[in-house]
Amino acid sequence: MTTTTTPSAKTAPVAQPSASLLERLRVPGAFLLGAVLLIGVAPLALSDFRLNLLAKYLCYAIVAVGVSLAWGRGGLLVLGQGVFFGLGGYAMAMHLKLTDAAATGQTLPDFMQLYGTGDTLPWWWQPFANPLFALAMTVLLPMAVAALLGFFVFRRRVKGAYFAILSQALAAALAIWLVGQQATTGGTNGLTDMRGFFGYDLNDPVNQRMVYFVIAAVLLLLMAAARQLFVSRYGELLVAVRDSEERVRFLGYDPANVKLVAYVVAAGMAGLAGALFVPAVGIISPALIGIVPSIGFVIGAAVGGRASLVGAVLGAIAVAWAQSTLSDAFPAAWTYLQGLLFVLAVGFLPGGLASLASVVRKRRTPTTTTPTPTGGTA
Amino acid sequence: MTVILNQSFTGISIGAVLLLIALGLTLTFGQMGVINMAHGEFIMAGAYTTYVLQKSISGAGVSLLVALPLAFLVAGAMGALLEWLLIRRLYTRPLDTLLVTWGVSLMLQQLARDIFGAPNVQTRAPDLLTGNISVGGITFANNRLFILGLALLCVLGLTLILRLTPLGRRIRAVVQNRDLAEVSGIATERVDRTTFFIGSGLAGVAGVALTLVGPIGPTMGTNYIVDAFLVVVVGGVAQLKGSVITAFALGVLQSVLEYSTTVSVAKVVVLVAIVAFLQWRPQGLYTLRTRSLA
Numbered sequence: 001m002t003t004t005t006t007p008s009a010k011t012a013p014v015a016q017p018s019a020s021l022l023e024r025l026r027v028p029g030a031f032l033l034g035a036v037l038l039i040g041v042a043p044l045a046l047s048d049f050r051l052n053l054l055a056k057y058l059c060y061a062i063v064a065v066g067v068s069l070a071w072g073r074g075g076l077l078v079l080g081q082g083v084f085f086g087l088g089g090y091a092m093a094m095h096l097k098l099t100d101a102a103a104t105g106q107t108l109p110d111f112m113q114l115y116g117t118g119d120t121l122p123w124w125w126q127p128f129a130n131p132l133f134a135l136a137m138t139v140l141l142p143m144a145v146a147a148l149l150g151f152f153v154f155r156r157r158v159k160g161a162y163f164a165i166l167s168q169a170l171a172a173a174l175a176i177w178l179v180g181q182q183a184t185t186g187g188t189n190g191l192t193d194m195r196g197f198f199g200y201d202l203n204d205p206v207n208q209r210m211v212y213f214v215i216a217a218v219l220l221l222l223m224a225a226a227r228q229l230f231v232s233r234y235g236e237l238l239v240a241v242r243d244s245e246e247r248v249r250f251l252g253y254d255p256a257n258v259k260l261v262a263y264v265v266a267a268g269m270a271g272l273a274g275a276l277f278v279p280a281v282g283i284i285s286p287a288l289i290g291i292v293p294s295i296g297f298v299i300g301a302a303v304g305g306r307a308s309l310v311g312a313v314l315g316a317i318a319v320a321w322a323q324s325t326l327s328d329a330f331p332a333a334w335t336y337l338q339g340l341l342f343v344l345a346v347g348f349l350p351g352g353l354a355s356l357a358s359v360v361r362k363r364r365t366p367t368t369t370t371p372t373p374t375g376g377t378a
Numbered sequence: 379m380t381v382i383l384n385q386s387f388t389g390i391s392i393g394a395v396l397l398l399i400a401l402g403l404t405l406t407f408g409q410m411g412v413i414n415m416a417h418g419e420f421i422m423a424g425a426y427t428t429y430v431l432q433k434s435i436s437g438a439g440v441s442l443l444v445a446l447p448l449a450f451l452v453a454g455a456m457g458a459l460l461e462w463l464l465i466r467r468l469y470t471r472p473l474d475t476l477l478v479t480w481g482v483s484l485m486l487q488q489l490a491r492d493i494f495g496a497p498n499v500q501t502r503a504p505d506l507l508t509g510n511i512s513v514g515g516i517t518f519a520n521n522r523l524f525i526l527g528l529a530l531l532c533v534l535g536l537t538l539i540l541r542l543t544p545l546g547r548r549i550r551a552v553v554q555n556r557d558l559a560e561v562s563g564i565a566t567e568r569v570d571r572t573t574f575f576i577g578s579g580l581a582g583v584a585g586v587a588l589t590l591v592g593p594i595g596p597t598m599g600t601n602y603i604v605d606a607f608l609v610v611v612v613g614g615v616a617q618l619k620g621s622v623i624t625a626f627a628l629g630v631l632q633s634v635l636e637y638s639t640t641v642s643v644a645k646v647v648v649l650v651a652i653v654a655f656l657q658w659r660p661q662g663l664y665t666l667r668t669r670s671l672a
Contacts (some may be wrong), residue, residue: 077473145489152653156660159412164476165607166653172604173646180642291604295480302477337486341483347464 030310031224036218048205055212055280057320058219062273063299064316065222065309066266071298072228072306073230074262075242077160080167081270081297083174084142087288090273091141091189092278094125095134100195102129110193111186122184131198135275142271143264145170150263154256168291171229190285196198197279208280219327222269226309229265238262244274270297299338303345305354322336380515385637386630391522393629394529397622398587398604400609402580406457407610409553409573411474412465414457417606418599419486420578423456424449424585425594426494433503439504442586446528449582457578461571483599488600499642507590521590528587532580533622539576540618549573579647608624611650614662624663 038058043051061083081108097109100123106113107123128134149170153163178185186192200207229235240248241255248255278284287293297316304315319341326334345352349359399421406412428445435441460482468475507521541545548569551559560566588598609628613620629649635644656662 003397077476079476080602107545116424117408149653152657156657158656158660161407161476162656164413165604165611166649166656169604169608169649169652173649176645177642180640286551291600295477298477332488335491339481339488342484343464343478346477346481347444347468350471350474356451 002367026135027227030226031220034310035220038220039213040218044108045213048208051212052280053209053321053324055215056125057278057317058215059213059273059277059280060214060297060300060311060320062219062276063270063297064224064304064312065219065226066269067231067297067316068312069226069238069269070262070266071301072308072312073235073242074238074259076259076263077164078167078263078266078297079164079291079298080169080171080294081266082171082289082291082294083148083167084267084270085274085277085293086174086177086178086284087142087145087295088138088274089272089278089284089288089377090185090191090274091128091134092138092275093194093284094128096194096197096278097191098125099131099198100193103196107189111189111191112183115183115187125184138275139268139271142267142274146264146267147260149259154259154263157256164370171289171294175286178289179284186285188286190283190288191278192283192285194278194282202279203281209302211276211279215280218272218276222272223309223313230309234258237289250261296347296369299342301352303341303352305352307351308354309359311352311354315354381637383516385633387516387518387522389630389633390626391519391526391629392633393626394522394526395584395588395591395602395627396605396609397529398525398532398584399581399606400613400621400625401529401536401618402459402577402584403610403620404605404613405536405577405580406574408617409549410465410469410570411472411475412468412480412574413472414460414465414578415476415480415603416460416483416486417479417581418601418603419483419490420453420456420581420599420612421585421588421602422594422599423453424582425580425589426490426585427452427498427582427591429494429501429594434526437504438502439506442504442507446583446584449586450579451582453582453585454575454579457581458571458575460578461574466567466570476514487596487599498595498598500593501589503590525587525590532583533618536576536580537618543635544570545569545572550551558650575650578616608649608652610643610662612655612662614659614664617664620662620664 042053042054046054063085067078067081070078101109108119112121128137149166153159153166160164178190179188181187194202196202197207197211200210202208202211237248237253237258238261241253241258245255248258274284274289277288296319300316300319301312301320302315304313305311305314320340323334323338326337349355349360394534399417402420403414403417406417407412424445427449428442431441431445431448435444460479464478464482465475468478472571503521507524509520511520511523538546540550548559548564551562551564551571552566552569552573556566558567588594588602592598606627609621609624612628613622615623632644632648632652635647639647659665
């Protein structure tokens with residue numbers, strides 16, 4: 001068992017060479033189990049309605065993968081992920097609205113005929129009629145915005161709370177801007193009533209199942225990619241920047257670039273999640289991307305465990321599930337619970353539920369010190 | 379010309395509101411590095427204090443005068459309680475205070491909803507503060523003038539406390555060098571709690587002022603908190619003059635932009651201006667000189 005070296009072991013400085021087979025199969029095994037549950041078991045066990053809900057939660061989980069990267073590993077408290085989620089969602093929704101309109105022989109989406117000021121499509125809507133352009137924009141547009149803000153912010157060493165507040169202000173600004181442009185963005189209502197999805201009818205339950213499979217596959221792929229990134233040299237560097245930015249700078253690296261990559265990749269993931277959210281849920285609106293939902297993206301990761309990829313993803317799914325089951329039945333109780341979850345998880349269990357086992361273990365045997373990453377320094 | 383002057387006055391009055399809100403934040407953020415997202419809910423507490431007082435005291439003017447000190451005490455007590463319960467455990471993790479206090483703010487909003495109901499409520503302004511004064515073609519709304527005066531009074535009071543009293547000296551010592559202050563025999567924990575009391579109390583006063591310009595509701599704090607934080611970021615921590623200049627500058631910029639474009643575009647442009655400004659001064663307008671690398 002010692003003769004076979006997996007290719008990932010080479011790029012993983014953290015992997016112990018003497019690790020047992022069981023230890024080495026733990027990560028791929030867990031990944032396989034997750035894949036079987038998501039792709040194999042869930043579609044058989046759940047009704048169409050519940051599967052659609054799960055698809056929605058998985059979109060939040062995709063955002064959480066990025067949050068785990070930027071915040072958990074990089075210590076960048078990203079409070080504006082709603083911006084990127086929204087950019088991806090709107091890019092997708094704009095394309096779907098345009099194809100819906102074209103299918104019925106119209107040139108303008110239905111809401112523009114109601115509220116619009118002119119007969120012509122706004123110039124910045126026009127390229128989104130092209131499916132390839134729209135798909136590319138769902139990821140590239142958020143990444144470009146993140147790169148622009150990140151470049152200016154990180155280069156001048158604006159960090160910590162300042163960065164968090166700026167990213168949050170960006171979310172507020174975008175939501176307010178979208179509300180203000182009623183004629184071209186649908187205003188408060190956002191973009192709704194998508195009927196077709198690249199030639200398929202979205203109201204057909206079979207196609208909704210396909211959308212679920214796409215979302216589940218994207219989540220699994222991104223988790224695998226993030227895992228590779230975490231164990232790579234870059235992943236080590238990112239953690240180093242989080243824990244001691246100055247030392248990394250003295251070693252000759254530029255922490256600004258390291259942080260920028262994490263922020264931009266996380267933004268791209270959020271954009272992709274937003275794009276997948278639109279066909280699954282059928283709406284994108286300012287209420288889904290403002291300050292409150294933006295912090296909501298962080299809550300799941302914080303509760304599950306920001307530094308642990310699986311913890312962040314499961315936390316996002318669990319919190320989204322709890323929200324939709326509890327908020328309808330007991331709206332008041334849910335808000336208290338949400339606040340309490342946040343206070344307890346962040347205040348008293350900074351590693352999230354993922355660290356519960358190691359915290360308990362540490363309590364029992366006080367000699368072993370397993371530092372729980374807090375990611376609160378950068 | 380009168381349009382410009384009128385718009386500038388609107389800007390200054392927006393700035394005065396921002397200043398009132400940001401003043402307490404500067405204190406808590408500056409001294410302790412605590413990012414208190416529940417600050418907006420302390421504002422709400424001050425506003426609801428005014429509302430409750432008006433129910434029991436008939437005269438609007440009297441109730442407003444009573445509300446100012448009472449709101450200070452109510453919000454201040456809430457702040458001190460929050461500091462004692464949660465924040466003092468988190469001084470080594472400043473970013474996490476943001477998230478924890480956000481959780482607290484969610485709960486406080488819901489509490490307000492349960493006690494006072496979800497719809498917004500309204501208070502009556504005293505007759506004296508409902509009219510306008512016209513000077514040379516420029517119209518000054520009385521309530522806006524009152525808020526401006528209140529904001530300046532708060533700045534003056536806070537400056538005097540920080541400059542002249544023993545408490546102020548201790549606060550400044552802790553801001554400048556916490557460890558040195560500690561070994562010099564200053565009870566930094568008690569200073570922290572007092573600072574938090576004052577900072578949160580100022581939020582309560584801001585809440586009383588806000589009842590004069592808008593409705594009172596469970597989410598009123600959220601509407602102001604991001605703008606107030608931007609004031610602190612641009613102004614630089616730990617210096618009142620930074621907040622004063624920034625609050626008025628942002629207020630005027632916002633109001634001029636709103637006049638020439640739309641509210642939503644103005645928000646975006648202000649944000650871009652702030653990011654551009656931070657290229658020039660990453661630590662804000664005024665900063666404490668330190669030897670730290672960061």
